[in-house]
Amino acid sequence: MTWERFWQLIEIVGGGAGIETCAQLETGCARLTEVLACEPLGQIIGFGERLAEALHRLDQEQFGTLPITGAVLPDGSPFPQSSDHFLYTRAAVVAAGRDVYESMFHDPDRFAPFTARQCEPLLYVHEEAFELVTGTEWDRLTRYDYESCSNADGWPELRG
Numbered sequence: 271m272t273w274e275r276f277w278q279l280i281e282i283v284g285g286g287a288g289i290e291t292c293a294q295l296e297t298g299c300a301r302l303t304e305v306l307a308c309e310p311l312g313q314i315i316g317f318g319e320r321l322a323e324a325l326h327r328l329d330q331e332q333f334g335t336l337p338i339t340g341a342v343l344p345d346g347s348p349f350p351q352s353s354d355h356f357l358y359t360r361a362a363v364v365a366a367g368r369d370v371y372e373s374m375f376h377d378p379d380r381f382a383p384f385t386a387r388q389c390e391p392l393l394y395v396h397e398e399a400f401e402l403v404t405g406t407e408w409d410r411l412t413r414y415d416y417e418s419c420s421n422a423d424g425w426p427e428l429r430g
Contacts, residue, residue: 303402333360
């Protein structure tokens with residue numbers, strides 16, 4: 271799948287600045303699953319690969335160590351992101367579209383507001399489309415690991 275086609279499909283989610291609720295993102299992801307299930311199987315797999323790569327690229331210390339916007343611990347200190355929260359936040363950045371996604375690498379401060387948004391359902395769109403088309407569960411590993419702290423280039427002090 272080309273990057274151009276990936277970002278065209280992401281637009282279906284409608285995760286831009288006007289989308290603020292998880293329910294709206296879930297509805298957008300459900301629409302994307304339906305559309306993706308009409309694509310050839312290779313495109314569904316390609317979407318999963320592109321999504322994993324996009325999430326992997328955002329897996330960087332400069333984003334993952336930011337506290338959750340608007341949340342504080344009982345002592346008033348910033349509330350840190352958990353590894354799952356950071357993954358779902360990265361998914362929200364991808365759901366916001368290509369322009370927002372690419373802007374993160376030029377202005378990392380743009381990531382902070384996304385710590386208050388999450389888009390976990392985006393992680394499963396290709397898996398659900400795959401299952402609709404094949405009748406079997408997605409059992410593939412993607413080329414890029416998108417779990418938090420898996421990008422060695424993004425977390426220099428975690429390197430071996």
